[in-house]
Structures are given as structure tokens and as C-alpha cells.
Amino acid sequence: MTAAETLINAPEFTVSELSSALKRTVEDAYGHVRVRGEISGFRGPHSSGHCYFALKDESAKIEAVIWKGVHGRMRFKPQEGLEVIATGKLTTYPGSSKYQIVIEAIEPAGIGALMALMEERKRKLGAEGLFDEARKQLLPWLPEVIGVVTSPTGAVIRDILHRLEDRFPRRVLVWPVRVQGEGSAEQIAAAIRGFNALPEQGRIPRPDVLIVARGGGSLEDLWSFNEEIVVRAAADSMIPLISAVGHETDITLIDFAADKRAPTPTAAAEMAVPVRSELFVEVSTLARRVVICWQRSQESRRNELRAAARALPAAGELLAIPRQRLDGAASALPRALKANTHAHFRRFAASSARLTVRVLRGQVAQARQRLTVSGERMMHSARSLLRIRRDRYAGIEIRLKASKLSNAKAQRQAIARDRERALRLAERARRALATAMQRQQARVVHSGQLLAALSYRSVLARGFALVRDEQGAALHAAAEVGPGAYLSIEFADGRVGATADADRAAALPAKPVASEPKPAAPRRAVKPVGQGSLF
Structure with a gap:
């Protein structure tokens, strides 16, 4: 058997059948795989919410896709040029005859990639002004309420509470969140915004200062505090915020957006409140200084009063001249009263002399x-x-x-x-x-003239007749008339009923031989209207 006969005897596949067979083969042979490569061609999510890009290395490239729901749950978002390790299912796309990986999880490939991503995000947020010193707020000297955003089960909250108890006990509100893992960044950002959303005089008091705290860990463990949503929430906080993430050597992006950075959660508690015993000593010192200053002031005023008292004359000397004036006025008062009475008497007498009857009559006239x-x-x-x-x-x-x-x-x-x-x-x-x-x-x-010209009745007037069947439809040929059929023949002056003869052949007229045949008139489709039709 030749090679050609062998190819002829091979089973035939349609394109869809072959694509489906290849798809099953690839998915069965390579189920879930982990692929390391650099993201290429990523332009953000498509309008549908899905992400399409490629993973490449020095000599090869594979197409990749992330569905909308998976992309929304991802902790690390894909970025152009980032080296990642992608976990997903290998499959084919029959529409373009290519294979691709459907990514279900993605993570940066090593610490170097995380640091590069962190630096790039730092430059981006810094360019927006989120890290400017002008945005920083001053911490309150003695807050009444302290809000803490951290895990409720870790050692961090216990260290903060113990340190506050030792220095200056204050009311503490804890907003429990996850500090690492999927969804932790959203919870931290929601906690910061939730504290800021509390009313000033509400049932739950609004904190005067916030502490965002977490214990030490690797860069991957602290990555939630490098997420953009957390950094923006810290920068937008109207409540002064202290960042206490990790140990002194750990640096996260929230440290740059916070109003103060504490090397440890314990140091954050020390920044939030002063030492109560030191305050007692300082208050006692200030009280003693106030008493001493008051005593000195009183002694100075007492000395000034004594000096002023020595400079004043005696009471008798001060009242001698006023007493002498009072005696002179008392002796002159009787003579002044008599003279005043005599003057008023003379004035009244002169006025009464002028008020005579003759004068009054003259004034009336x-x-x-x-x-x-x-x-x-x-x-x-x-x-x-x-x-x-x-x-x-x-x-x-x-x-x-x-x-x-x-x-x-x-x-x-x-x-x-x-x-x-x-x-x-x-x-x-x-x-x-x-x-x-x-x-x-x-x-x-x-x-009317046009109607008369077009009406079939003018034709009937010239000697023609219109034949109809029982239903009133016009008959156009003898073949349409059956034996014994009832016919209605319309003439110009009325209608006559008739019955067709059974022998149709004898009823047909003989065809003339000598005369030339006349051209047949074109048939016109006639509807059963009120005025009828000749044809």
C-alpha cells in the first residue's frame, strides 16, 4: 500500500473537531502549571474587565488571559515589564489556532521584583504629592481617644495597650483587620476611612489619633501596607496617623504617607501619649513656681503700699481747707437768702405794675x-x-x-x-x-368623461356582452365554463341568466380562413368592483 493510499484511508476531521481534540489533549497533558516570565503587552483591563497580555523570556512567549472575577480578587495586579510567577490552566483558543494560559494566581518572582514594584509605586504616588511634608499633621499632645488598626489576636495590640497603661491610660478603640493575605489591604483602608467617617459627637467617639500597626515580617508579609488603596487612605485621613509597621529596618509606603512613622508598635504608643509620672512632676514644679511668684508679687505690692502711705499727709491737714470753706459758706447763706428774696420781690412787683386792664384791652384789640x-x-x-x-x-x-x-x-x-x-x-x-x-x-x-371612456358599459353599448359565473366573477375564456354551469350575461340594457351547453366543442365558432386574424387584445386583471369590467 502506497503512502498516498494510506493518506486517503486516514480519517477526516473538520476544523472544529481537530481544534477540540487538540484542546482536550493540551488540557489533559498540562493541567495546572506554574510559569515564570516577564509580562509583555499589558495595557490594563479590557472594557469587559478581562486582561489580555503575554508572558515571555529570552527565547519564547506565551499568551495569557485573566478573567474579570479572578483579576478583582488578585492581591498583586499585573504590570508591564514585571517578572512574575503565574499559576493557571493551559488551554487553546480555537478562534486563532494558538495556545494560552488562563491565569488563576500571580505573584512577583522574588524580592527584586517586589522592590522594583514598590519603587515604581513610590515614584508614582510621590509625583501626586501624597508624601509631601506640607500634608503632614501635628499629633495631639494628649489625645482622649486612640484608634488602633491592627489584628486583634496578635501581640501588637497587647504591646500597645501595655505601653499606654504604663505611660498614660487612654480610651482605645480597636478596628480588627487582617494584616496580611488576600483582602487585607481593602480591610486596612476601610478601617482608616471608617474611623474618619465617625461623627464628632456620636455614640462612638471619634479618635484623636490613629495607629496603624503590625509586627515584623518579610516583604511579602508586609506587602498589604504597600498597596495603593492603603497609601491613599492614609494620605486622605483627617485624623493624625502614626504608622508602626514591622521593625525599625522595615520600610513600607504607608510610612511616607503617614503623619508620623514609629519604628515599632511600642514606639507608636510612646509617641501617642506622654508619661503621666513626668507630667505629675512637671505640674508640681509649675504649681510651686506659681506660688513663689504670687508671694513675691504680694510682697512687692505691700512695700509699694507702705511707701505710698508714708507719702500721704494726715487726715486733719487734708480736711482743714474744705472745713474752712464750709464755715464761710454757712455764715454767708442767711444774707444770700435775704438778698435773693428781695430781688425776686422787686421783679414780681414790676411785672404786676405792667399788668393793668388798659394794657390787656390794648393787647386784645x-x-x-x-x-x-x-x-x-x-x-x-x-x-x-x-x-x-x-x-x-x-x-x-x-x-x-x-x-x-x-x-x-x-x-x-x-x-x-x-x-x-x-x-x-x-x-x-x-x-x-x-x-x-x-x-x-x-x-x-x-x-366623468374619463370614467365614461374607461367604463366597460360603453363597450356593452356597442353590442358586446359580459359573462359572469355564479359568484359574479367575469369569465375570460370558454375553458373556464363547465357543463351545465349557471351564467349571468350582462348587456347594455340589462342582465340575462343562462345555462352552459354540455357539448363545449360544438358551441365553439369555426375559425375563419379567408380573413386575417386580429391581434389579441391584452388581458387586464379585473377586480370585482361596483362598475364591473369587460374582460
Whole structure:
């Protein structure tokens, strides 16, 4: 058997069957795989939410896809140029005859990649101004309430509480969160924003300072505090925030966005509150200094009062001159009262001498004369004013009559113009109506002539007849008439009922030989309308 016969005898596959077989082979041979490579061609999620890119190394490249739901749950998001280790399922895409990996998890390949990602994110957020010193807030000197964002089961919260108890006990509100693993960054950011969202005088008091704390660990363990959502939440916090993540050598991006960075959670508690015993000593020192200052001030004022008392004269010397003046005034008072009474008496006597009956009558006469003159002047003024008003009203009346006459004349002219215009419009309307009626009558006459010309009744008048069946449909050929069929024959002057003969061949007329055949008239499709049809 030749090679050609062997190829002919091979089973045939459709393209879809072959693609499906290859897909099953690849998925069965390579289930879940881990692939290390550099992300290439990543431009962010597609409009559908899925991510499409490629993983490459020095000599090969493989297409990769991350579905929308998986991408939303990922802790590390893919970025262009980042070296990662991807875990997923190898499969094929029949639409373009290529194989690809459907990624289910992704992680940076080593500490170097994490550091590169962290530096790139630091430059990006720093360019937005999230790390500027101008944004930093001062910590309150003695906060009433302290908010702590950390894990409730770790040693961090115990260290913070013990340190606060030793230095200065304060009320502590703990917002429990996960400090590493999937979803931890979202919980930390939500806790910071939740503390800021508390009302000032609400049932739950709003903290005066926040502490975001976690114990030490590797860079991967502390990576939640490098996420962009956590850094932005810390930068947007209106409550002063202390970052206490890891040990003194551990650096995270939240340290740059926080208002203060503490090397350890214990140091964060020390930054938040002062030492109570030191405050007691300082308050006692200040109280003692206040008492000493008060004593010195009182002694100084006492000495000043003594000096002022020595400089003042005796009480007798101060009252001697006023007493002498009082004695002189008391001795002069009787003489002054007598002289004042005598002066008032002389004034009253002079006034009573002037008030005689003759003087009073003269004053009354003068007042009556003045009243008479004033009345005459008032009457003259009223007459003059009345005459002026009467003349003015007469002028206004004349002007009003003239205006009334001119207005009536103008109105009559306007009415005359409107009447003429209405007559002209009526004449035009009459002529237009007559013209329209003539046009419509001409159209009706023309339509009647056209109807008479096209009607089949004019054909019937020339001696033709219209044959119909029992249903009233026009018959066009003898072949449509069956033996014994009932026919209705319409002439120009009426209709006649008839029955078809059984022998159709004998009823057909003989074909003329000598005369030339006339061309057959074209058939017209006739609908059963009211006026009928010849054909």
C-alpha cells in the first residue's frame, strides 16, 4: 500500500473537531502549571474587565488571559515589564489556532521584583504629592481617644495597650483587620476611612489619633501596607496617623504617607501619649513656681503700699481747707437768702405794675386786628387760588373736548379704512371662490368623461356582452365554463341568466380562413368592483 493510499484511508476531521481534540489533549497533558516570565503587552483591563497580555523570556512567549472575577480578587495586579510567577490552566483558543494560559494566581518572582514594584509605586504616588511634608499633621499632645488598626489576636495590640497603661491610660478603640493575605489591604483602608467617617459627637467617639500597626515580617508579609488603596487612605485621613509597621529596618509606603512613622508598635504608643509620672512632676514644679511668684508679687505690692502711705499727709491737714470753706459758706447763706428774696420781690412787683386792664384791652384789640387782617388775606388768597384752578380746569376741558373730537374723527377714519379693506377682501374671496368652483366643476366634468371612456358599459353599448359565473366573477375564456354551469350575461340594457351547453366543442365558432386574424387584445386583471369590467 502506497503512502498516498494510506493518506486517503486516514480519517477526516473538520476544523472544529481537530481544534477540540487538540484542546482536550493540551488540557489533559498540562493541567495546572506554574510559569515564570516577564509580562509583555499589558495595557490594563479590557472594557469587559478581562486582561489580555503575554508572558515571555529570552527565547519564547506565551499568551495569557485573566478573567474579570479572578483579576478583582488578585492581591498583586499585573504590570508591564514585571517578572512574575503565574499559576493557571493551559488551554487553546480555537478562534486563532494558538495556545494560552488562563491565569488563576500571580505573584512577583522574588524580592527584586517586589522592590522594583514598590519603587515604581513610590515614584508614582510621590509625583501626586501624597508624601509631601506640607500634608503632614501635628499629633495631639494628649489625645482622649486612640484608634488602633491592627489584628486583634496578635501581640501588637497587647504591646500597645501595655505601653499606654504604663505611660498614660487612654480610651482605645480597636478596628480588627487582617494584616496580611488576600483582602487585607481593602480591610486596612476601610478601617482608616471608617474611623474618619465617625461623627464628632456620636455614640462612638471619634479618635484623636490613629495607629496603624503590625509586627515584623518579610516583604511579602508586609506587602498589604504597600498597596495603593492603603497609601491613599492614609494620605486622605483627617485624623493624625502614626504608622508602626514591622521593625525599625522595615520600610513600607504607608510610612511616607503617614503623619508620623514609629519604628515599632511600642514606639507608636510612646509617641501617642506622654508619661503621666513626668507630667505629675512637671505640674508640681509649675504649681510651686506659681506660688513663689504670687508671694513675691504680694510682697512687692505691700512695700509699694507702705511707701505710698508714708507719702500721704494726715487726715486733719487734708480736711482743714474744705472745713474752712464750709464755715464761710454757712455764715454767708442767711444774707444770700435775704438778698435773693428781695430781688425776686422787686421783679414780681414790676411785672404786676405792667399788668393793668388798659394794657390787656390794648393787647386784645391788637390781637383782634391782626386776626381780622389775617382773615381778609386768607379769603383773598382762597379766591385767587379758586380763580386760578377754575381757569386751569376750563383749559383742560377745552383740550379734552378737542382731543375727544380728534380721537372720534381718527376712529371713524380707521373704521372706514377697515370697512373698505373688508369689502376688498370679500370681493377677492368671492372671485377666488368662483374660480375654485369653476376649477372643481371642470375637474368633475373631466373625471366623468374619463370614467365614461374607461367604463366597460360603453363597450356593452356597442353590442358586446359580459359573462359572469355564479359568484359574479367575469369569465375570460370558454375553458373556464363547465357543463351545465349557471351564467349571468350582462348587456347594455340589462342582465340575462343562462345555462352552459354540455357539448363545449360544438358551441365553439369555426375559425375563419379567408380573413386575417386580429391581434389579441391584452388581458387586464379585473377586480370585482361596483362598475364591473369587460374582460
